[in-house]
Amino acid sequence: MVQFHATTICAVKRPDGDICIGGDGQVTMGETTIMKNGAKKVKKIFKGKVLTGFAGSVADAFSLTDKFENKLQEHDGNLKRAAVDLAQFWRSDKATRSLEALMIVVNEEDLLVISGNGEVIEPDKNVVAIGSGGNYAYSAASALFDNTELDAESIVRKSLEIASSICVYTNDNISVEKL
Incomplete structure (x- = not known):
């Protein structure tokens, strides 16, 4: 089966409440074909x-985002409780167990990564990145976060631009959302 590689997502939460998440626009099929x-x-x-971003299978990620929003409703907007509930459901439900994606979720209080292995990870630093170019974007975002006064959106955009210059599965068609 041909594997889709999708994507690079980066999120930054500044101490002053400035929050941004961004992602590139590339969807790659196999090793050589850019589909979108x-x-x-x-x-x-x-x-x-709440801001969300996903990496992995696009259809799976859409399904998980919808399920996560339902969990937020069930838990009156409590991001951590909704994330843990989704991770438990994702891991244990027969239909969702095989979904392949990672999610970043962030609100004014929390920044989390949710995986299908049942993990809910709260990073040590208010910077996180996932996906094919995630390590590149994370390295850039971490350096910019620690060594500049750039706002969250500028850090996210610059980090994704750097990742797109290194990772073949990441492009520079960047979209962002801010809180």
């Missing part, structure tokens, strides 16, 4: 109070 340049993999949910 302008996919949007970040969005606002839960009445504009």
Whole structure:
């Protein structure tokens, strides 16, 4: 089966409450074919109070984003409780167990990564990146976060631009969402 590689997502949460998530637009099939340049993999949910971004299978990620928003509703917007509930459901439910994606979720209080292995990870630093170019974007974002006064959006954009110059599965068609 041909594997789709999708994507690079980066999120930054500055101490002053400046929060941004961004992603590139490339969806690659196999090792050599770019299927789409302008996919949007970040969005606002839960009445504009939560930002999400996904890497992995696009259809799986859409399904998981919808399920996560339902969990947010069930838990009155408590991001951590909704994330843990989704991770448990994702890991244990027969239909969702095989979904292949990672999610970043962020609100004013928390920044988390959710995986299908049942993990909910709260990074040590308010910087995180996932996906094919995630390590490149994370390295750039971490350096910019620690050594500049750039706002969250500038860090996210610059980090994704750097990742796109290194990772063949990441392009410079960047979309961002801010809280």
